[in-house]
């Protein structure tokens with residue numbers, strides 16, 4: 001039995017980030033891949049949705065993978081990077097007992113099984129979870145909305161033939177909860193979430209015989225299963241006001257929290273790390289001003305607000321809190337089976353998508369006639385390139401992507417050598433649709449986190465160098 005929740009659903013964007021770090025292939029091989037969701041009311045299928053209704057992507061919309069396995073694959077990638085000389089040190093069993101924030105550095109008291117030591121650091125990234133001791137030690141607030149409902153997680157081990165899809169029930173006919181959710185995980189483990197309501201007796205609900213009564217009612221009396229891991233959780237939707245506080249940066253659950261519905265917790269934490277990593281690296285190397293880190297704050301606060309808004313809407317729909325909200329919700333569910341427009345109002349969780357940083361101060365010039373989905377701020381959509389994939393070829397540097405356009409074979413701006421990738425959009429439907437639209441050529445400036453920084457009709461050295469300067473928060477361009 002446990003407390004809280006553990007992530008299982010890892011989104012396409014997370015897999016693309018992990019692929020860049022060398023862990024995507026093993027995650028994909030072990031994970032249960034899925035694109036389809038089905039929504040039921042009582043015993044009726046209302047509708048189904050496809051989260052990736054187009055070809056030309058290396059990764060599926062989602063994989064399900066137990067969080068410890070996800071972490072194991074990341075750890076393996078770190079060990080491999082270390083063996084290739086990456087200056088990464090992992091110190092297990094080290095606990096931060098005190099943090100003092102100075103203008104330009106932090107002092108940290110660390111406790112280990114071998115005794116304490118003091119560390120001075122130019123930067124501290126606090127990824128220490130929803131209860132973040134570092135956030136408390138520094139006295140930062142963490143305000144938001146508490147949702148008055150309890151959810152039971154029952155991870156059960158069984159051989160079953162349900163398709164690998166996300167199934168969600170409102171008011172299920174098997175009456176094991178006010179709502180229920182089913183996901184397949186690797187190794188014959190199935191995640192079931194039951195909505196229990198607010199005023200419950202936790203100890204009683206966590207008794208194995210009571211959990212089994214709910215699971216058996218759902219699966220039927222003849223299905224053989226074992227309880228693998230169970231937990232009851234409540235949740236809040238909240239965020240810190242600022243994710244950057246001088247030399248201390250907050251990422252993941254320490255900075256923001258959402259409900260599990262939509263799988264936006266772990267997936268947004270990965271986007272935080274991806275956003276922060278390249279910026280911190282450039283600042284540490286003296287290639288970008290420290291103000292670049294303010295854009296971590298503005299971009300990821302924007303992302304967190306999007307996640308919180310989606311998560312709050314889903315939770316309000318799943319757990320209506322007034323008679324009138326419930327009446328509205330039930331009317332929508334009644335209509336949804338037969339009236340397509342009503343399905344757009346049903347909300348069992350809008351699943352995690354990467355954020356487009358519209359309005360980011362790092363965004364440079366745009367060409368309005370190019371496709372909207374690749375406008376500045378957008379996460380690059382994948383596309384096949386011969387036997388390879390665009391995102392794999394883009395890698396993790398600033399990159400000049402030339403599609404049937406003339407660009408130099410090497411190019412540096414602001415002291416940063418850019419990678420140059422020249423590809424053809426001819427006979428490549430996916431690349432053409434996603435990056436060219438009606439144009440026959442294009443030049444894209446891509447950030448190390450594979451978001452579009454700027455795009456141009458033609459390569460112009462001065463214009464592109466200025467866009468690189470803007471993308472690293474440098475006003476003066478010294479190419």
Ligand SMILES: O=C(O)CCc1cccc(O)c1
Nearest residue numbers: 006007008260261262263349
């Ligand atoms: O399908 C969803 O909306 C999320 C499923 C999920 C994610 C994390 C924990 C959990 O119990 C369920």
